[in-house]
Amino acid sequence: MPTWDPGALRAALERQQNDLAPIARVLSAAAAYPPTFSPDDWRGEAADACLRLQSELRHALLAADRVVEAAARDTRAALAELGG
Amino acid sequence: MPKGKVPPSFRAKPGVHRGTTPDMGGPLLVTPVGTTAVATDALHALLDRLGSLGDELDEEARLLASVHERAAWSASVDVPASARRSGWELEAAVASVRSARAVTRRLAHALRSAIARYDHAESAARDRADRWAGVLGAESGPILRAMLPSIALLGGVAFLASKLPDPGGARASAIRQFFLHHPELITGPTFVEGVRLFSQSLDETTSSFLGVPAPLAVALGASGATGVRTSARGLLAAGPLVGLFRETPVKVERMSTTLISTPPVGAAERLDRVPEGDQVRIEKYEAPGEPARFVVYVGPTETFSPVADHEPWDLTSNVGGVGGLDVGSFRATELAMHDAGIGAGDPVQFVGFSQGGLVATMLAGSGQWNAAGLETFGAPAGNIELPEGLTGMAVRNTDDFIPLLAGPQLDHHLLQVERRAFAEGTPLPTYHAAPAHQRDAYMATATAIDSAASSAVRDQNAALNSFTADYAGRPGAVVTAMIYHGERVPDASTPVDLHGVTMQASATSSRR
Numbered sequence: 001m002p003t004w005d006p007g008a009l010r011a012a013l014e015r016q017q018n019d020l021a022p023i024a025r026v027l028s029a030a031a032a033y034p035p036t037f038s039p040d041d042w043r044g045e046a047a048d049a050c051l052r053l054q055s056e057l058r059h060a061l062l063a064a065d066r067v068v069e070a071a072a073r074d075t076r077a078a079l080a081e082l083g084g
Numbered sequence: 085m086p087k088g089k090v091p092p093s094f095r096a097k098p099g100v101h102r103g104t105t106p107d108m109g110g111p112l113l114v115t116p117v118g119t120t121a122v123a124t125d126a127l128h129a130l131l132d133r134l135g136s137l138g139d140e141l142d143e144e145a146r147l148l149a150s151v152h153e154r155a156a157w158s159a160s161v162d163v164p165a166s167a168r169r170s171g172w173e174l175e176a177a178v179a180s181v182r183s184a185r186a187v188t189r190r191l192a193h194a195l196r197s198a199i200a201r202y203d204h205a206e207s208a209a210r211d212r213a214d215r216w217a218g219v220l221g222a223e224s225g226p227i228l229r230a231m232l233p234s235i236a237l238l239g240g241v242a243f244l245a246s247k248l249p250d251p252g253g254a255r256a257s258a259i260r261q262f263f264l265h266h267p268e269l270i271t272g273p274t275f276v277e278g279v280r281l282f283s284q285s286l287d288e289t290t291s292s293f294l295g296v297p298a299p300l301a302v303a304l305g306a307s308g309a310t311g312v313r314t315s316a317r318g319l320l321a322a323g324p325l326v327g328l329f330r331e332t333p334v335k336v337e338r339m340s341t342t343l344i345s346t347p348p349v350g351a352a353e354r355l356d357r358v359p360e361g362d363q364v365r366i367e368k369y370e371a372p373g374e375p376a377r378f379v380v381y382v383g384p385t386e387t388f389s390p391v392a393d394h395e396p397w398d399l400t401s402n403v404g405g406v407g408g409l410d411v412g413s414f415r416a417t418e419l420a421m422h423d424a425g426i427g428a429g430d431p432v433q434f435v436g437f438s439q440g441g442l443v444a445t446m447l448a449g450s451g452q453w454n455a456a457g458l459e460t461f462g463a464p465a466g467n468i469e470l471p472e473g474l475t476g477m478a479v480r481n482t483d484d485f486i487p488l489l490a491g492p493q494l495d496h497h498l499l500q501v502e503r504r505a506f507a508e509g510t511p512l513p514t515y516h517a518a519p520a521h522q523r524d525a526y527m528a529t530a531t532a533i534d535s536a537a538s539s540a541v542r543d544q545n546a547a548l549n550s551f552t553a554d555y556a557g558r559p560g561a562v563v564t565a566m567i568y569h570g571e572r573v574p575d576a577s578t579p580v581d582l583h584g585v586t587m588q589a590s591a592t593s594s595r596r
Contacts, residue, residue, distance in 0.1 A: 012154065023151075030184075037195075057184065
């Protein structure tokens, strides 16, 4: 089981925090504005399956956004705990 | 061009009806190059969005995996609990983003499949209707021949009635008013479908009328040996016997030459530059050290008289153009192009409305010019084969029957953009019997095109824009606009030897 030097751990967590920030922004935007189509634009039947997938995609994007946000939050918490 | 706005010159143009607005119409329908599947601009935009979202999710999953790889403390006991949790969460995030990526892919696939399924169903229904129309046409000969005396009698009565005195033009005015007050008679998808079926079955009907047995008439129609083009040429051959559809030599005169400062931006501005009265406008774009580029704008029909007088943009040119012959308006435009100094190798963008769109398509498909782009509005030109790699679009209102007079769209080398000018339930204006074919109806559609969301439309619009903007924006650039007026020379002693200028697109490529 590896052990961590507090300085090295802090540096690694800071890098993780910096790396996660742009990823979180992209996923947050995708979850806030998922691709949607209006039934008015649909020319034909068989739109139900697409509507279901559209709903599934919205949930998947929200889930991805939440878990990345949780990782970012815990990274911040770890840095706070390490102090300094 | 701001969203939903028409060009200022269109707003200021006197005598142009401006009652048709973009919000009266339906959604834009898009058929990308090389396909026959029609889908709304919004659906194409959604597919674009799903494509870019998929790429983004791929990239984010890759980055997250890399962050997770470096988070080697998940199993360490001597790190804060929150740090360990972040490692587990990163692992879950990678899976979560990959899952979202998979759903994105499935949704895009489902949308494409649904579009294709709808297209197949629509094509099958259309093919069935075409077959029935063909059979009906092939069987109609004996009935039409039996009706010939009655038709001739009715025609004679109508002819004599037209010769009766009509003080103050009351009778003509009453007929005109009737059609003006009933634009629904010839405007709308049902009538347009009727015109399409009529044009599709015209070859079988003509063959049957001439005594060809029904099975042979159907076979001839299916083989493409006959068709709208053949019928138009037949009309042009028979017409001169009674003084109609007589082709003549033409001449053009340059009416003005002016320096201009701005190129057109967007479909609405290009349509706005299509001339009327003087039928051809040519813009020459020159930039230091570069070969000149040209835009040729060709105007619509000026007269619907079947008797060729002085106007080349007439019914004779319409019929002959549909027949694929080098008619008066086509030859006059070529004369103007020669006068403007356009050489065979100079890149040219063609823009045309109605008959102008037909002439523009004939020029682009003739192989005689270096066609770089083509944009037509309401052109009866679906049977003209175009070269590959042409930039631009063919724009049609689906409640406008004029484009269908040339038969169905056979060529698929150009983006097709359609839109109903008057959506279901929208009151039709009564300023014209065929409002969906008027310039303002196409201006509304062009304005919608300038606000399109899909890359299929935006990319073509941008390519047409950049053809002129590239040069106009350079230091030392000179842009010259030349206006031409064409006239027929009816009394010329030299007979006109018409040539076919375009190829008919293969009937086998038709699924629409």
